[in-house]
Amino acid sequence: QHLVSVLVFLSVSIFIILENLLVLVAVLSRIRRSRRWIYVCIANITLSDLLTGSAYLVNICMSGNQTFRLTTSLWLFREGLLFVALAASIFSLLLIAVERYTTMMKPLPQKSTRKSYYRIYGLVVLCWLLALVIGFLPSLGWNCVCSLDECSTLLPLYSKSYILFSLIIFCLILLAIGVLYGAIYCHVHKTTQLNPQRSRKRSVALLKTVVTIVGVFLLCWGPLFILLLVDFFCESRQCAPLFSADFFISLAVLNSGLNPIIYALGSSDMRKAMAELLCCCCLKMGFCHPEKFASKETSSTSESRRDSLRNSFSKIRNLSVVSPPSTPRKTQKKDRKGRRSSTTTCLSVSSG
Secondary structure, rough: OOHHHHHHHHHHHHHHHHHHHHHHHHHHHHHOOOHHHHHHHHHHHHHHHHHHHHHHHHHHHOOOHHHHHOHHHHHHHHHHHHHHHHHHHHHHHHHHHHHHHHHHHHHOOOOOOOHHHHHHHHHHHOOOOHHHHHHOOOOOOOEOOHHHEEOOOOOOOEHHHHHHHHHHHHHHHHHHHHHHHOOOOHHHHOOOHHHHHHHHHHHHHHHHHHHHHHHHHHHHHHHHHHHHHHHOOOOOOHHHHHHHHHHHHHHHHHHHHHHHHHHHOHHHHHHHHHHHHHHHHHHOOOOOOOOHHHHHHHHHHHHHHHHHHHHHHHHHHHHHHHOOOOHHHHHHHHHHHHHHHHHHHHHHHHOO
16 A cells, blocks of 8 residues: 555656646747746746656655655755745745736736846745745754654654744735735726626636636645644644645645646647647657648648638739729810810911
């Protein structure tokens, strides 16, 4: 049973790594083509989720019997790396919520200016700095190595005060994400009262997005938050559920596998970029033959040429049908008479 659980956790971590790696390459290709802030935020959360999958894989490989071979500093580094990745992922979710709120209240252009880009990059750097500080606080001294009575049961060398501190921060971030998306929904619902049918569809779509984002976050992180709270109030080594917490930790890590589906695959541009990337990989690896794509391209180009020729012929026909306005016959007769009279007068003058 232990071997089965280890294989399941390994498969989850490998899936998270491959999925986020694919999304990250697709996002980076989009950032070069179009300068939009949302691609920077998606790249940031994808990078943090990729680090989460990698840190979780390292944690699994260094667990079990390997734990007893680790020194105190290595054990704290192993757990701290996972904490940094998870904290960066949560801060990235908050960054996306903040940017969506600011663009909703004060719309930015589609192609972000240099000033807005510097601001977004500054917030990204701030997210990673906060994640590094929070994740490696136990390695910097906030641990229970010198006072074992204050140790956590879930994380043996972590102090219970640090567990409560991280729990409060993550709960505040969750509350902020919920408040920001709720404010976005209320703002959209108020500003689209002119077209009730369209506003209703837009409000329903936005409500689904908000419920999906907050619901997935609660579903993945809620059990671990409850477990950390039990760990803080329970006496050391007294609560039996704390000894089997691997499932709750893997559920929180699974949020890093669901974030690309919510944020990246929800965009048509990102789906197109990922499809192009997969097609290129299939062509390079030899799974697909380029003749099929070439035949499709030639057929599509021939059809487009036929359509353009048909359009040009129709334009020529329209031009040929539309003739210049003809002068009426009466006016033509008057012009002829005027010309004849003018010629007779000229002849009479010359003869005189």
